[in-house]
Amino acid sequence: MRIFLQLVLVLCLVVGTNSFAEPEAMKVLERMGIAAKQLNYEGVFAYQTGQNLQSIRIIHRADEQGETERLVSLNGAAREVIRTNDLVTCIFPEGKRVNVNRRPLGRGFPSDLLRRLGSATPYYEVVKGKQGRVADRLVGELIIKPVDSYRYGFRLWVDKESDLLLKSELLAEDGHVLETFAFSTVEMDKTIPDSLLQSQISSGTEMTWNRTEPESAANMAATHLLPRWHIAWLPEGFSLVAQQNRIKAKNGATVEQRVYSDGLSSVSVFIEKIRARHSHLHGGSKMGAVNAFGTILSAHFVTVVGEVPAKTVEKIGASISPADGTQR
Amino acid sequence: MTANQNEILSALVDGELQGKELDRALQFLDDNEQAKAQLQRYQFASDVLHGNAYENSQVNLLERLSTALDDELTYTTKIAPKQKAQVISLPQQFWKQAAGLAMAASVGALAVVGVISQPQSQVLPIMSTAAVEAPVQTLAVTAGGNRWTVEESEIADRLNTYLVDHNEYAGASGVFSYARVVSYDTGQ
Numbered sequence: 450m451r452i453f454l455q456l457v458l459v460l461c462l463v464v465g466t467n468s469f470a471e472p473e474a475m476k477v478l479e480r481m482g483i484a485a486k487q488l489n490y491e492g493v494f495a496y497q498t499g500q501n502l503q504s505i506r507i508i509h510r511a512d513e514q515g516e517t518e519r520l521v522s523l524n525g526a527a528r529e530v531i532r533t534n535d536l537v538t539c540i541f542p543e544g545k546r547v548n549v550n551r552r553p554l555g556r557g558f559p560s561d562l563l564r565r566l567g568s569a570t571p572y573y574e575v576v577k578g579k580q581g582r583v584a585d586r587l588v589g590e591l592i593i594k595p596v597d598s599y600r601y602g603f604r605l606w607v608d609k610e611s612d613l614l615l616k617s618e619l620l621a622e623d624g625h626v627l628e629t630f631a632f633s634t635v636e637m638d639k640t641i642p643d644s645l646l647q648s649q650i651s652s653g654t655e656m657t658w659n660r661t662e663p664e665s666a667a668n669m670a671a672t673h674l675l676p677r678w679h680i681a682w683l684p685e686g687f688s689l690v691a692q693q694n695r696i697k698a699k700n701g702a703t704v705e706q707r708v709y710s711d712g713l714s715s716v717s718v719f720i721e722k723i724r725a726r727h728s729h730l731h732g733g734s735k736m737g738a739v740n741a742f743g744t745i746l747s748a749h750f751v752t753v754v755g756e757v758p759a760k761t762v763e764k765i766g767a768s769i770s771p772a773d774g775t776q777r
Numbered sequence: 778m779t780a781n782q783n784e785i786l787s788a789l790v791d792g793e794l795q796g797k798e799l800d801r802a803l804q805f806l807d808d809n810e811q812a813k814a815q816l817q818r819y820q821f822a823s824d825v826l827h828g829n830a831y832e833n834s835q836v837n838l839l840e841r842l843s844t845a846l847d848d849e850l851t852y853t854t855k856i857a858p859k860q861k862a863q864v865i866s867l868p869q870q871f872w873k874q875a876a877g878l879a880m881a882a883s884v885g886a887l888a889v890v891g892v893i894s895q896p897q898s899q900v901l902p903i904m905s906t907a908a909v910e911a912p913v914q915t916l917a918v919t920a921g922g923n924r925w926t927v928e929e930s931e932i933a934d935r936l937n938t939y940l941v942d943h944n945e946y947a948g949a950s951g952v953f954s955y956a957r958v959v960s961y962d963t964g965q
Binding site: 719 | 803923924925926927929931932935936938939940941942943945946953956957958959960961
């Protein structure tokens, strides 16, 4: 009897740390990741957070050249984001500003859910929900619940025919919807002409151009930035999935980025040398469902950013210290 | 605050200190609240003189700058505006490179801020123990929306830059993640 009770206890512990994921639901999630990269589509979706609602046009083309995508805000200033295989260009007409970031590693769209899904399984319950309709198309619902309060949950509605994600909700611990993305119209498998992927900035517009470049691996090694910082706490299941250094063209500042993910949620830690003339976030801030926490350590701006709860970025930020033990 | 101390702060704002001078300035800042406030005023003045935009900020910088000038008349002559921006004709090759087919070739001139620097040439010496008391952001906690809950546009700009880089690794909502960038409400 005693052995049986011990076995039950062990099973409870195992169940407690390994959440449930329906195999069929995981397959849908995998197919969704593939569809997002391989389909041509054009549509309009709504983005709602809090009291704010924004309509955005999205055009995505995938061909032998790789992926190209353009998003345009349909309300207010016509802000645009254009993504190609190796660049992200953000155009802010109201500020007459263009930011150009070269993609890390030049490997195309790195929102590669597929590659990381396996590691997410223990930390989320993934089940299929009801069928429904989004943008006049039949969808299947996926419900993703986290095992703890350090990450958000999701409800995803995936197109039955194409597996494209048509609606997404980000959920707080109490089930409150923090953010909603939902297509109102979408067309798939159509030919996307070049003209739809070009910026509509009017001819002759003067813009301020800001550009960042990734630092080469050789220079990263030379500057010895990466070993200098220690992150003592991360939510269970989070591990380093990417790291890069960028050089800001504006002032030559080096910004180190480390990305930690559990497979579905992710946070980035940014470490930037202070250039002696700037203000910085001290404490928490948020924009929609994205939280940030900033502090200053050893003459560096340290900032944690992610679509995770505020307490997660705060706890991660508070656990960061220079590897040599020096602190302000 | 002596004239010499003001000069040190001015040089610090202009990024002209290095090595031991920089260490001493940072130590001075660490120990002196008045110096921290003075440095913040210098930074505002420098940013305005250098043309860094604050038009979207709720803070009336001109008023604050005016106050700072009243308090300390000398620094306006000590902060020489640096040549930080060049206006050049838009290199159409750049646009083709920058966004390939994605960018219209008809886009006009650009004001290019800064230059692409060599990675190792412009970084400050590593300050292992020095603590820089950069101006600290006072949070303006508001209801959730399409902008960062911060007061200074400079900080919001930095967070936006980080957000763009972070979006590369967005999670389950990856298809939509850049909506946060194009929806950003600058009307603070």
